[in-house]
Amino acid sequence: MLISDLDTPAVIVDLDVMERNISRMSDYCREHQLLLRPHTKTHKIPELAKRQIASGATGITVAKISEAEVMHDAGINDILIAYPIVGPTKTAQLARLAEQARIGVSLDSEEVARGLSEAAASHGTTIGSLIEMDVGFERCGFSDEADLLALGKKIADLPGLEFRGLMFFPGQFTVGPEERAAMRIQVNDFLKRTLETFSDAGLPVSIVSGGSTPTAYEGGYFHGVNEVRPGTYIFNDRTTVAVSACELEDCALSVIVTVVSTAVSGHAVVDGGSKTFSYDRFQGGDGTGFGIVKEDHAAQVERFSEEHGHLNIQRSERRYRIGDRLSIIPNHVCTTVNMHDEIYGVRGERVEEIWRVAGRGKVR
Amino acid sequence: MLISDLDTPAVIVDLDVMERNISRMSDYCREHQLLLRPHTKTHKIPELAKRQIASGATGITVAKISEAEVMHDAGINDILIAYPIVGPTKTAQLARLAEQARIGVSLDSEEVARGLSEAAASHGTTIGSLIEMDVGFERCGFSDEADLLALGKKIADLPGLEFRGLMFFPGQFTVGPEERAAMRIQVNDFLKRTLETFSDAGLPVSIVSGGSTPTAYEGGYFHGVNEVRPGTYIFNDRTTVAVSACELEDCALSVIVTVVSTAVSGHAVVDGGSKTFSYDRFQGGDGTGFGIVKEDHAAQVERFSEEHGHLNIQRSERRYRIGDRLSIIPNHVCTTVNMHDEIYGVRGERVEEIWRVAGRGKVR
Numbered sequence: 016m017l018i019s020d021l022d023t024p025a026v027i028v029d030l031d032v033m034e035r036n037i038s039r040m041s042d043y044c045r046e047h048q049l050l051l052r053p054h055t056k057t058h059k060i061p062e063l064a065k066r067q068i069a070s071g072a073t074g075i076t077v078a079k080i081s082e083a084e085v086m087h088d089a090g091i092n093d094i095l096i097a098y099p100i101v102g103p104t105k106t107a108q109l110a111r112l113a114e115q116a117r118i119g120v121s122l123d124s125e126e127v128a129r130g131l132s133e134a135a136a137s138h139g140t141t142i143g144s145l146i147e148m149d150v151g152f153e154r155c156g157f158s159d160e161a162d163l164l165a166l167g168k169k170i171a172d173l174p175g176l177e178f179r180g181l182m183f184f185p186g187q188f189t190v191g192p193e194e195r196a197a198m199r200i201q202v203n204d205f206l207k208r209t210l211e212t213f214s215d216a217g218l219p220v221s222i223v224s225g226g227s228t229p230t231a232y233e234g235g236y237f238h239g240v241n242e243v244r245p246g247t248y249i250f251n252d253r254t255t256v257a258v259s260a261c262e263l264e265d266c267a268l269s270v271i272v273t274v275v276s277t278a279v280s281g282h283a284v285v286d287g288g289s290k291t292f293s294y295d296r297f298q299g300g301d302g303t304g305f306g307i308v309k310e311d312h313a314a315q316v317e318r319f320s321e322e323h324g325h326l327n328i329q330r331s332e333r334r335y336r337i338g339d340r341l342s343i344i345p346n347h348v349c350t351t352v353n354m355h356d357e358i359y360g361v362r363g364e365r366v367e368e369i370w371r372v373a374g375r376g377k378v379r
Numbered sequence: 380m381l382i383s384d385l386d387t388p389a390v391i392v393d394l395d396v397m398e399r400n401i402s403r404m405s406d407y408c409r410e411h412q413l414l415l416r417p418h419t420k421t422h423k424i425p426e427l428a429k430r431q432i433a434s435g436a437t438g439i440t441v442a443k444i445s446e447a448e449v450m451h452d453a454g455i456n457d458i459l460i461a462y463p464i465v466g467p468t469k470t471a472q473l474a475r476l477a478e479q480a481r482i483g484v485s486l487d488s489e490e491v492a493r494g495l496s497e498a499a500a501s502h503g504t505t506i507g508s509l510i511e512m513d514v515g516f517e518r519c520g521f522s523d524e525a526d527l528l529a530l531g532k533k534i535a536d537l538p539g540l541e542f543r544g545l546m547f548f549p550g551q552f553t554v555g556p557e558e559r560a561a562m563r564i565q566v567n568d569f570l571k572r573t574l575e576t577f578s579d580a581g582l583p584v585s586i587v588s589g590g591s592t593p594t595a596y597e598g599g600y601f602h603g604v605n606e607v608r609p610g611t612y613i614f615n616d617r618t619t620v621a622v623s624a625c626e627l628e629d630c631a632l633s634v635i636v637t638v639v640s641t642a643v644s645g646h647a648v649v650d651g652g653s654k655t656f657s658y659d660r661f662q663g664g665d666g667t668g669f670g671i672v673k674e675d676h677a678a679q680v681e682r683f684s685e686e687h688g689h690l691n692i693q694r695s696e697r698r699y700r701i702g703d704r705l706s707i708i709p710n711h712v713c714t715t716v717n718m719h720d721e722i723y724g725v726r727g728e729r730v731e732e733i734w735r736v737a738g739r740g741k742v743r
Contacts (some may be wrong), residue, residue: 154689294658294714
């Protein structure tokens with residue numbers, strides 16, 4: 016089958032580029048003695064998680080218990096759920112998983128720790144725990160080393176829990192180089208203080224897990240970090256390019272669409288909108304636009320309806336005709352893949368693989 | 380099963396409210412002699428489409444061939460695909476559908492008309508055609524009555540096509556009452572000119588199909604309109620409330636979520652983000668925020684990560700605890716439902732129905 020045989024919209028992944036992305040990250044981590052634990056929320060495809068592991072990843076990261084189950088069912092046995100697990104249904108599921116695999120979770124409260132402990136203890140198993148630090152993104156985690164130590168001590172005392180260390184998500188590192196440099200100094204100060212606090216208290220921190228594709232290649236710059244959890248790097252996207260974490264030619268994923276209307280002057284409509292691409296905003300430049308048209312950089316993906324992609328072609332020299340096929344690199348690959356039941360691995364013009372997005376819809 | 384038995388995040392629909400919404404729209408249309416053809420992209424659930432038909436709808440609207448197939452497989456036989464159908468794969472699918480059901484499509488080009496005609500003629504069937512008018516949303520359609528008539532004449536001459544009339548989507552009617560009033564005058568002028576042009580040319584226009592929940596109850600105000608295609612009204616959402624098309628108590632759908640982190644001061648994190656709600660922006664007020672917390676209107680749904688909902692609770696008097704369950708009305712129900720494989724119909728505290736979102740992921 017050829018790409019031209021695929022009906023649109025269709026998500027395709029250039030296998031050569033994807034394989035290069037996987038190797039580059041593995042090589043970097045090997046060279047810098049960082050454990051690599053890719054976040055598989057980007058693809059939600061067990062087959063791709065296995066390729067990341069075959070290339071050197073120590074295990075994987077997921078966000079939800081149900082995603083962890085999908086990955087474990089496919090034979091993956093070292094999984095970090097980088098999310099606080101709350102409620103008896105989920106903690107029981109987690110404890111069952113922990114009976115069969117090496118399972119870690121992140122958390123930032125005694126309530127979550129107690130829930131996990133009860134479930135693990137009642138199943139006679141152990142759940143590894145990383146306490147989340149808030150290094151400036153203000154989502155989850157403590158921003159004070161005393162809070163981190165207090166929870167670490169509680170976890171160390173609770174049955175069924177193993178205190179493994181610390182994790183953070185530097186989600187705010189999507190800005191320019193000067194701001195990033197200033198942020199890095201602050202994060203490193205916080206990491207140093209925290210590690211000294213734990214050391215003084217005699218509580219060993221075996222893992223310090225940093226995150227995210229934009230900062231992955233800076234893993235070595237963060238004090239004490241010995242594991243990274245990048246996700247997007249396997250495909251990359253418009254935002255990854257914008258934050259200088261890759262070049263345009265490192266974008267492996269695009270969405271093939273067809274022009275369906277040119278009736279409105281200066282515009283063309285393609286057959287994919289927010290239900291094909293997601294509506295995630297651009298984390299770079301002036302924040303506008305929803306993708307890069309590979310065949311015509313002058314075209315702007317101006318807005319989405321649910322099933323219509325609105326291209327502004329006023330600055331374009333290309334002539335748009337109904338039936339034309341275009342490939343669009345999305346703002347955010349993780350949420351794009353999540354809209355689809357299957358995506359296609361291509362080499363040149365050939366479709367070599369069809370992957371089911373087995374973790375799609377696993378919201379719990 | 381009770382709502383409290385559902386693990387989160389879970390999408391629930393209050394059946395009493397939904398049934399009232401269905402009846403109200405049917406009654407309005409009956410009273411104003413408008414055909415009602417609900418857009419089922421909102422729910423993508425055949426069972427709900429059938430209830431809309433049982434309440435008086437003449438047929439349904441969908442956006443994609445694959446959605447039409449799902450609805451037809453469930454026994455629905457009058458379907459408008461309000462989307463230009465391009466390419467031999469899709470036109471063949473459409474012609475096969477048209478052999479078994481009353482099928483209409485919208486279009487705005489001779490290229491699309493010719494493709495449909497060839498497929499219909501080769502299958503010995505007939506496809507109904509509505510030409511799309513651009514009444515100001517600048518997405519698809521012609522804004523000049525001469526262009527509309529020219530395409531109408533071509534369609535009337537092509538084998539396998541039946542020219543049925545005109546359709547438009549007034550997507551720009553999400554603004555304040557004064558702007559809407561001015562818009563309505565323009566739309567009506569355009570409709571009058573167009574209908575006169577067709578009448579003078581002797582080409583009968585049997586359907587004039589207007590759209591959208593925000594304007595559905597104004598169907599009678601649009602000149603010549605005899606059919607409406609609202610979608611959102613079955614559930615309603617934060618945007619429908621903002622554009623005064625319903626009251627807050629008419630919102631049937633909400634997402635039950637659990638608080639998983641309160642570590643960051645002034646904030647609480649719930650276990651649903653853009654992969655649970657979608658990232659559609661608010662089409663009202665200052666455009667910020669991503670939902671209404673039913674239990675605490677002072678809380679702001681400030682931003683989403685993929686699996687984290689960031690609540691700003693600085694102005695809230697409620698005390699947030701890990702494990703608390705909240706219900707959030709999303710900005711846009713259509714894209715929220717589309718994230719889920721199943722949703723729940725509830726009455727009071729009881730879960731009465733579980734619906735599979737059979738059309739989810741039908742992007743082609």
